[in-house]
Amino acid sequence: MGTESQVLGVLLVIIICLVPCSSSQSQLHRKTLKSTSTSYAVIFDAGSTGSRLHVFHFNRTLDLIPIGQDLEFLDKVKPGLSAYAKNPEKAAESLIPLLGEAEGVVPKRVRHKTPLRLGATAGLRLLEGNASELILQAVRDMFKERSTLKLEAVAVIDGTQEGSYLWVAINYLLSNLAKEYWETVGVVDLGGGSVQMAYTVSEETAAKAPNAPEAEDPYITKMYLKGTKYFVYVHSYLHYGKEASRAKILNITRDSDNPCILAGFNGSYVYGDVEYKASAMPSGSSFSECRDTVLKALNVNATCPQKNCTFGGIWNGGGGPGQQNLYLATSFYYLATEAGIADIKKPSGKVRIVDFKIAAELACKTTLEEANSFFPLIQENVLQYVCMDLVYQYTLLVDGFGLDPWQEVTVVKKLEYKDYLVEATWPLGTAIEAVSSLPKFERLLYFV
Structure with a gap:
């Protein structure tokens, strides 16, 4: 009986030892899996x-x-x-x-x-x-x-990558990946030097896509996301970002006064180490005259070898359901919130494209001295361009990209995920x- 007790005691000690050891090893294994699976x-x-x-x-x-x-x-x-x-x-x-x-x-x-x-x-x-x-x-x-x-x-x-990556990012955050192409959203990204548009099209539209101009990226990018094939129309317009567009617009009037500059400003604008005259007309800024100048800068009357073009003779992707729900990023968001079109306290918001026109008409009637009271959220060192920037963004969307002025779009900085x-x-x-x-x-x- 004493020998049996001793044997049982030894076994008990072994079992007590093995249980925590095994548990520790299991915890270590789980910890290792956790650390290596991210x-x-x-x-x-x-x-x-x-x-x-x-x-x-x-x-x-x-x-x-x-x-x-x-x-x-x-x-x-x-x-x-x-x-x-x-x-x-x-x-x-x-x-x-x-x-x-x-x-x-x-x-x-x-x-x-x-x-x-x-x-x-x-x-x-x-x-x-x-x-x-x-x-x-x-x-x-x-x-x-x-x-x-x-x-x-x-x-x-390249601009195609930039536009494609943003399209992926926004649709990822909205949990749209793996859905049908018409259930995704399109994006327009206005940076400092360029603007990109990206949205999905049908396989049939992609197959009929024309060749892009020489030295330009192909219009269609094919990608697989969560097992789903997408054909994404993407084009980047270099020199048409927010800061670059000012140089384009000022270059139209060259050494003359510019109808997009607020009354009271007489100076210059530097972009890419080039200095442009930026002086108001004696009568001040004018929405209609500024719009005409912006249309020239966009080259909307360029020869279009395809049936549907945006500006500069670029194919527009054919439109369709992938473009119906648009998210406007970067400078679209900043100007919309700073000009009072959208709520600056919110990371995104729905606006109508025509709201940019309404704000532009107000801005182009003001002088530089008055502008701060109408647009207190815009930095003082760029207030002289508020008429120009608003007219440009409205004209880019409506005349450049051919969008309906009454279309509702989302200006976005951040999305909930x-x-x-x-x-x-x-x-x-x-x-x-x-x-x-x-x-x-x-x-x-x-x-x-």
């Missing part, structure tokens, strides 16, 4: 007016999951890389603080497999000679020297592409 992506948006850092965190099904209190980490520096055209090393150095923040956000154990991408947009596209490539090489060298992240790309992204607000910008689209190509993830997005 991934981060670090994306730099090198825009024309500044550089922005985006860090995203995805689970295994490529849903966004929190980084601290938010679903993405954001920060920015000014000016943009293009401001350092004559000093590439200085351009690279401007990103060092952002890179340090990114390294601090991404856990050390996964940095070596976390995609790092930098996409430069219109600001670098507009630089002459090899200035943009010298800047990009300096950035590559800096990343390689200072970062342990997995460097994938440092490049100027799982009780969080996430910025509606192209870096999210490229982050999804980067992470979905990792071996442990399903390929949610890829281009054909």
